[in-house]
Amino acid sequence: MLNDFFVKFSRKFKVYLLDIIFVFASTLVIFIATLSPFNFHFYNSFNITNFWVSFNNSSSFQDQLNNVLLFMPFGFCGANLLQKLRIKLGLQVIILLLISSGLSFTVESLQVFLPSRSPTPADIVNNTLGGCLGLLSFYIWNYQFLNNSVSQFKSRSSKLSNQHITLFILSYVSLTLIISIFWQSTTNLSNWNLNFPLLLGNEAVGNRPWRGYISNIYITDQAISTYEARAALSNDNYFSSLGSTLVANYQLNGSCCYQDQAGNLPKLIWQGKPQIINKGQGVFISSNQWLKTGVSVKQLSQRISEKSEFTISTTLATDNIQQTGPARIISISGDVLQRNLTISQHKSSLELRLRTPLTGENGADLQIKIPGVFTDTKFHQIIITYARGTFQIYIDNLERFYSLNLLALIPFYQKLFYYAITFIPLGTGLAILNLFTQNRVRFSRIFIPIGILLPSTFLEMILMKESNKSLSWTSLFMGIFFTAVTMLIFMIRGRYLNSRS
Template sequence: MVTNQKTWHKYNFLFFIFTTLIILIATLYPFNFSKIQLFSLAEILANFNHSSTFQDQVNNILLFIPLGFSFASLLSKSTKRIIFKLLLTIIISFSLSLIVEVLQIFLPSRSPTPADLFNNTLGGLFGFICFSIWHFKSFRSTVESIKTSQANQSPKKIVCFFIAYLFLSLCISILWQSATNLSNWNTNYYLILGNEFRGNKSWQGYVSEIYIADKAISKNEASHSLSEPNYLNQLGKSLVAHYELSGKCCYQDKTGNQPKLLWQGQPVSIPESQGVFLNANHWLKTSAPVSTLSHRISQTSEFTISAAIATTNLDQKGPARIISISDSSLRRNLTLGQQGNSLDLRLRTPLTGENGTEIKLNIPNIFTDSYLHQIIITYARGTIQVYVDKLDNFYSFNLLDLIPKEQRIFYYALSFIPLGIGLSIITLLAQQRLIFYRVLFYSGIFIPSLMLESILVTESGKDFSMKNILLGISFTAVTMVFLRVRATQLKISSKNH
C-alpha cells in the first residue's frame, strides 16, 4: 500500500513538472532572449503596457488548467485544509505566470501583459476546482467539511455568506462596466493624419480642421458645432487639441497642449482648396507623442473628435488611416479609417484590446463622394455616437451590444460559473431548512444576472437584453445543479459501500 502511494505521488509530481515545462515552452519559445539596456523595476513595469486579445485570454486560461489540476492531484494526499490548498494553487499559478511575463521582456517576439497574470491564475484555479470535483475523495472531503462546519448551524453566518455572494456579483458587474473605459490608453502614441506611424497604411484625401476634446458633447452641442464654425472653441479647458490645416507648414495646436504637426515623406504641389492633401508620399505626424491628450482622455474616459474630411478615392482599403493616435499598425488608442465607402473606427479599451479590433465598428456609405464632410464622433460610457454633416444623419452604438457571440458566452462563463460554485456552497449549508434553502436558491440564481444587466443598461446605455439575463442564469443554475448532483452521487456511493 505504501509502495502504491509513493508510485502515485511520483506520477503526480512528474505530471506537475510536465505541465510546467509545457507552459514554459508555449510561452517562451523560440527562447531568443536578448539584453535590455536598463533592467530595473521601472523598466519592468514600463513593459507591462500591453493588452490581450480575446484569443489570448482563452489560451492563457486553458494553458494553466492542467497546472492547477496536476498541482491539486499532488496535494490530494495532504491533510491540509481545502482553503490552504486552494491558496497555495493560486500562489503557484500566479508565481509561474509572473516569472514567464518577466522573462518575456527579454524576448522580442513576446509582449508581457497584466491580463495574462490574471488569466493564468484563473486557469490554475479552474484546474484545482476541476480536480476537486472529479476526484472522489477530494470532493467528498470538501462536501463533508462544509456540512460539518460551524456555519451549517448558524443562519446568521449563512446570511452573511449570501450577502458576500451578492457583493461579489456587484463587483463582477462593476468589472464589466469598466471594460469600456479608456484607462488603458498609451500616452506614448503620436497623432498621425493620412497614414500609420511607419507609413504603411496610407489614405488619400483632404483634411482641413480637427478638434479633439476630453469630454463627449451633447446632441445640442453637436447641432451647434455642425452649423456654427469654431463653436467647439467654447469648450474651454475640455478642448485638448485644435489644428487648422492650411498653408504649407507647420501646424500648431491652437490650444497649446499638443506638439505641432510636421510633414512626412515627399512634398507635393497639389492645390489645397479643401485643407491639406494627404497621400502615400505625403502625410502628417506630430513632432512628439500627444501625451497630454491621451492622458486627459484616459482620465475622463470620454472624447469628442470633429474633423472636416474629403476622400479622393472611394475604394480605399486597409482600412486607410485618416486620423490615428498610434505607434504602429497593431497598437493604437484611436483610429478613424476608410474601408471602401465605410468609416472604420478602432478604439482601444480593455474590451476591444490594444489594437482596437476585438469589436468591429463600421459605418457604411460615408465615403460615397469626394465632397468635404463634417464628421463628429463622441464617446462616453461605452456608447459611440457619430454625426455626418447634419444632426439627423446620426449613428449610435454601444460596445457591449457588439460583443461577438462566442466572446459573450466566454465572458459570461467566467463571470457566472464561480457564482454557481459559491451558491452551491451556500445552499449546501442551508439544505436542512427548506424554506430558507428555497429563498437562497432562487434569489441566488436570478439576482446576479439581473444586477449585471441593470447596471450595464443604466451606466452604459446599452439595450436591455433578456438573452443576456438568461445566459447568466443558465451558467449559475447549471453549475449549481451539476455540483449538487455530484454531491448526491457521492452520498449514494458512500451508502453502497
C-alpha cells in the same frame, strides 16, 4: 531517528510521486508554451521602469482563451495533490491562487527578454483564472471531498447560525458586484499608451495611406450630448469656445507648419515629399505626403485616458471612395499593430479602432463600422464622441446619427466564453452555499432561485446604467444558464457519488 525520518519521507514521496509528476509536467508545459523558442536577449542597460513599460500590451480574445485553458491542468493537478496532502479546502484555494499568479508573473517577466513575446497584465489574470477553474473542475470530479469539507465545518460549528449563512450570502452578492464592476471597466480607456504621436493620413511606418483633404481637427477630453452636437454642427466656432476641455485645435491651411491653437500639443509636420494642393479649404493628404507630430501627444492621451471619454470633430473629403487598408485618416498610434485611436476609410465605410481592455492594443478585436459615409468626394463634418462604452457619430447633421456600444458588438462565441468564466465560479459558490443550507429546505427553495437569477440580472442592470447599452435577453439568459448548469452539475455529481457509497 534521522533514518526513520527519511524512511517515512520516502514512503510518503512514493505515495505522492505520480501526483508530483503531473504537477511538474503541467508546469513544464506552461514554460514551453509561454517561453519557446527561448531566444532570450538581456539588455545591457535595463531598469525597473523599462520592465514595467514592457507590460504595456493587451491580449486578443484568442490569447485570453489560450491562457485560461493553459493553466487549467495545472490547477486540476495541484488541487489533487493538495487534497491528498489533507490541506484544508480554504487554504487550497489560497495556495493555488498564489502559485498560479506567481507562476504566471514569472513567465510574463521572462517574456520581457524575449523579442518574440509580448507580456501583458491580462495574461496574469487569465492564467490565475485558469488555475482556479482547474481547481473547480477537480472538485466537480471529486465532489465528495467538497461535501465532506463542508460537513466538517458545520460539525465544528455546534450550530450553523443565521449570521454564518448571512455572511456567505453577502460574500456571494459582493462577488457578483465585483464581477459587474470589472465588466464595466473593460470599456474604459485606462490602457492608452502615452508615447504615440498624432498622425493624419497614414501610420507612422507609412504603409496605410489615405488620399483626401482635411480642413480641421478638434479633440476634447469630454463627450458631448445630442444638444451640444446640434450646436457644433451649426456653428463653426463651437469647439474653439469650449475652453479647458478642448485639448487640440488644428486648422489646416497654408503650407507649413500646423500649430495646435489650444496650445497643448506639438505641431503637425509634413512627412514624405509634400506638394500642397488646396481644394478651397484644407490640405491634401496622400501616400507621398501626410502629417505627424514630431513627438508623442502625451497630454492628449493622458487626459483622455484619465476621463475615459472624448470628442473628435473634423471636416474632410475623400479623394477616392474605393480606398481600402483600411486607409488611416486620423490616428494616435505607434504602428499598424498598436494604437490608442484610429479613424479610417474602407471603401464607403468609416471604421473606428479604439484601444480598451476589451478591444486590445490594436483596437481591432471588435468591428466598429459605419457604412455609407464615403459615397462622394464632397466635404463632410464628422463628429465622434465616446463615453461609457458607447460611440455616438454624427455626419453633417443630427439626422445622420449612429450609436454603437462596445459590449453589444462582442461576437456571440466570444461573449459565450466571457460569460462562462464569469458565471461558472458564481455557480460553484452557489453550490457550496446550497451545501451549507441543504438541511433548511424552505430557505434553500427561496435563496437558490434568487441566487441563480441575481448575478446575471445585476450585471445586466449595471451595464445598462453605466455603459448605456440596451437590455440583452441573450446575455441575461446566458448568465442564468451558466450559473444554474454549474450548480446542477455539482448536485448531480454529488447524488451519483452518494448513491455509490
